Amino acid sequence: MSTRQGAGQRPRDWQEGTALVLAVLILNILDLCLTVTWMELGLAAEANPVMRLALERGLLVFASFKLGLVVLCLVVLVRFQDHLLARVGLRVSFVVYLSLLVYHGQGLILWSTMP
8 A cells, every 4th residue: 555645636634634724714603603693692791801802892803803813823723734733733723613612502502492
């Protein structure tokens, strides 16, 4: 079995990294939408003090800062993807955002059962 990549093929690690980057971006957007929804319903407040300051400047500033910060971090992680720490950081980011979505899901379940 050959370990050499053929012409036009991308390494499995690159494909996995791309999938994780896209997943983190999608999860970040979902987190943003759900966070704003919870706040508009008066059921939650922004827990992150830095993001709370951004929110005080307006929803557009909040959304831009949140999305921009995650994109910047992902760019750095992709740029240094040859380093173990960057690969671990990307996976940790995915797990953190996935956990946030589970948290939002629990909130949706609780909210839907409220009288």
